[in-house]
Amino acid sequence: MSAPSGGGNLVQVRPKRVRSVAVPAALVVFVVCGVAALMLRSTANGLLLTVSDQVAMVGIGAVLAGLILLSTRPRLRADESGVEVRNSILTRRYSWSDVRGVSFPEGATCARLELPDDEYEPITAIQSFDGEHAVRAMRDLRALRREIGHIDG
Incomplete structure (x- = not known):
């Protein structure tokens, strides 16, 4: 110290403790958004997500993860x-x-x-x-x- x-x-x-929560939480949010982007290519009701929709979903996950990681920045x-x-x-x-x-x-x-x-x-x-x-x-x-x-x- x-x-x-x-x-x-x-x-x-x-x-200290905020890091042990924020880093895994940010990773989970990013991975969930990435997996959702891959799995939601087409739906049963006929909705078709384009590649740009998938990229946007991953981008949203990255932004959310970044916002969560802001809590680890204090010094x-x-x-x-x-x-x-x-x-x-x-x-x-x-x-x-x-x-x-x-x-x-x-x-x-x-x-x-x-x-x-x-x-x-x-x-x-x-x-x-x-x-x-x-x-x-x-x-x-x-x-x-x-x-x-x-x-x-």
């Missing part, structure tokens, strides 16, 4: 200069001076960075259903924050 980087500390976190990288939070689509970088705290509110599904003006950034790389992995990630992130002179409120 944490690793030295150059002359300092680096905390990197990715979700957190933190070092002395700041925190980079990559959620499913967007990546944002914050300097430590902009981070007011790091929290995991009770009942929340993921951790978050507390920002100025009562705003926050969800950290979907640290998810509650990852259990001890999430606890270690929060400890490492908070320890790094303390080491560089910022204290959680």
Whole structure:
């Protein structure tokens, strides 16, 4: 989870359990769409699917699988200069001076960075259903924050 980087500390976190669910689910969706495309060439009621229909069905399976795999993309990288939070689509970088705290509110599904003006950034790389992995990630992130002179409120 944490690793030295150059002359300092680096905390990197990715979700664990979501990968064990999302990758097989994406594969199943893609395979089911591919098999359906092959099996639905002609139907008993006379409907004839063309090759372009079959290709489109496989394409739909690929798009759906890709959307499922977006849930495996989140990552957190933190070092002395700041925190980079990559959620499913967007990546944002914050300097430590902009981070007011790091929290995991009770009942929340993921951790978050507390920002100025009562705003926050969800950290979907640290998810509650990852259990001890999430606890270690929060400890490492908070320890790094303390080491560089910022204290959680």
